[in-house]
Amino acid sequence: MTHSASSGEPVNVRRGRRPAGEDTRAAILDAARAEFSAKGYDACSLRAIARLAEVDPALVHHYFDGKAALFVESMSLPVNPSFLVDAILAGPREQIGERLAGTFFDTWDSPQGRERLVALIRSAVSNEDAARMLREFLVHEVFGKVASSMDVPEPHLRAGMAAAQMVGVAMMRYVIGYEPVVRASTDEIVALVAPTLQRYLADLSD
């Protein structure tokens, strides 16, 4: 133990606040899960999370690189979608569907990834808070960002259709378990899905 109530307080712990280090980090993650569940991604502020965790707001910024990163860690998502979206947007426009589909399945198609995605989908289907959290996060942080930067008409509707395709594939592959979709390789799925995402997010031809 690095400190205890009876042996004098370490210098970096203020009265009524938690100590710095792993305990603080864990307390922030617990508070974030509670806040994200109660209010959803959009309505949840880092300040409110800090208050609930009984830490200085500066510590939230010290441990986590913004709200999206904190959400990712509190939901145990394996990667920060901001990096993915930046990487997806960095390449040529005519392959954006392929990069998005490839990145999505690289991230989610591992046993750990699919376990988390199924947990998110299951939560969203049975619980309105989780549904709000999933839709605001998925669409605002990933598909909506891509669609907006592509300068297509109705980017949010198109983002919703792209997200629908991926949520649907996740349903068929991980939840409903339709055999031909379960058996298909990641590459086969990406090859089928990439032109769909491309059309929704970047093409104006129809």
Place this chain on the structure above:
Amino acid sequence: MTHSASSGEPVNVRRGRRPAGEDTRAAILDAARAEFSAKGYDACSLRAIARLAEVDPALVHHYFDGKAALFVESMSLPVNPSFLVDAILAGPREQIGERLAGTFFDTWDSPQGRERLVALIRSAVSNEDAARMLREFLVHEVFGKVASSMDVPEPHLRAGMAAAQMVGVAMMRYVIGYEPVVRASTDEIVALVAPTLQRYLADLSD
């Protein structure tokens, strides 16, 4: 009441079997729901349903036009998909995506339709029997039939992708409730989704 145990049996009621008419129909539907839930669509036989309902198998055929029709009624689906699939297949191949998307949303986008679809999806996410029932039915009776008749490679994987798109749209529009997808008109959704279904089910260009 048309009959009672104390006042002598009507001529068309055999001992140990239920009377013909609405009671028989209701008994068959109850038995079908129980059988479809317990075994899933594929493994469920009309003979077993008749046995459970304690009626002659001929009566199942008398009241219901085959297994798909019985499933439809027992799950309270608003239409028999066989008619829809026949109508979809009857038109020109290059508009099959549009007809399929249009038919799907004409059927499901009413308040009653969406209530049933959400019930099916919610059941499928939380219950393995319902998941099996949904995937076997949706894909075998609807998307798989269309894909097979289109003579594309890997029809069942492509059927799965088409079904994934529609399940995903239903998730975003009715379950997760992503606002731009909820607000969109049926026509807007059909216009975005039809080319996706067309490509999966009928196009060989990519």
